[in-house]
Amino acid sequence: MPEWWTYTLSDFLMYAPRTYWRLVENYNRDFWPLHLPLLAAGLAALWLAHTRAVRAWRPIVLGLAGVWAWVGWAFLWQRYATINWAAQYVALAFSVQAVLLAGMALRPRHTAPQPGPGARGAGALLAAAGLVYPLLGLALGRPPGQAEVFGMAPEPTALFTLGLLLLVGQPSTRTGQALLFYIPLLCLLLGAATGWTFLN
Numbered sequence: 001m002p003e004w005w006t007y008t009l010s011d012f013l014m015y016a017p018r019t020y021w022r023l024v025e026n027y028n029r030d031f032w033p034l035h036l037p038l039l040a041a042g043l044a045a046l047w048l049a050h051t052r053a054v055r056a057w058r059p060i061v062l063g064l065a066g067v068w069a070w071v072g073w074a075f076l077w078q079r080y081a082t083i084n085w086a087a088q089y090v091a092l093a094f095s096v097q098a099v100l101l102a103g104m105a106l107r108p109r110h111t112a113p114q115p116g117p118g119a120r121g122a123g124a125l126l127a128a129a130g131l132v133y134p135l136l137g138l139a140l141g142r143p144p145g146q147a148e149v150f151g152m153a154p155e156p157t158a159l160f161t162l163g164l165l166l167l168v169g170q171p172s173t174r175t176g177q178a179l180l181f182y183i184p185l186l187c188l189l190l191g192a193a194t195g196w197t198f199l200n
Contacts, residue, residue, distance in 0.1 A: 093186070119167075
């Protein structure tokens with residue numbers, strides 16, 4: 001039996017990359033054209049957050065909560081968990097994030113401090129990256145049917161959420177801030193690790 005330090009990330013992959021991309025393609029086909037209104041809603045949320053539309057703050061965060069609940073159930077729990085048992089735990093984390101976002105939306109606005117210009121700039125870039133995320137797949141040679149879109153797939157949803165949270169303001173408590181930011185960051189790290197194994 002090989003020593004534990006000789007293992008690589010690829011040794012822990014429970015499925016072939018083509019199996020995952022076929023799952024994504026079937027998922028996209030099943031719910032097309034839901035991608036279009038989700039992208040439109042993302043653009044609208046980014047514009048409203050960037051223009052500091054105070055009245056739109058609560059619907060933006062509630063919308064994010066709904067998107068996290070949807071991706072956690074429709075993609076992670078219903079589909080991805082069929083080829084990767086660990087996806088059910090990621091789905092649970094998505095549910096927790098949805099609840100935390102809903103709680104943030106219900107909190108009075110004055111408890112969330114206004115972000116500085118640096119945070120707003122970084123937030124706008126991250127959110128925009130989440131919306132154009134499907135272009136990454138095209139650049140890597142994957143067909144459009146396998147595109148990972150905000151509101152449908154975990155990584156672009158996490159990226160967009162991090163950006164929007166920076167734009168609309170952070171929770172006042174360290175614990176709330178950690179939970180709201182760490183779950184999307186963990187999602188991105190897991191996605192990067194999986195993507196790395198696909199390329200090796």
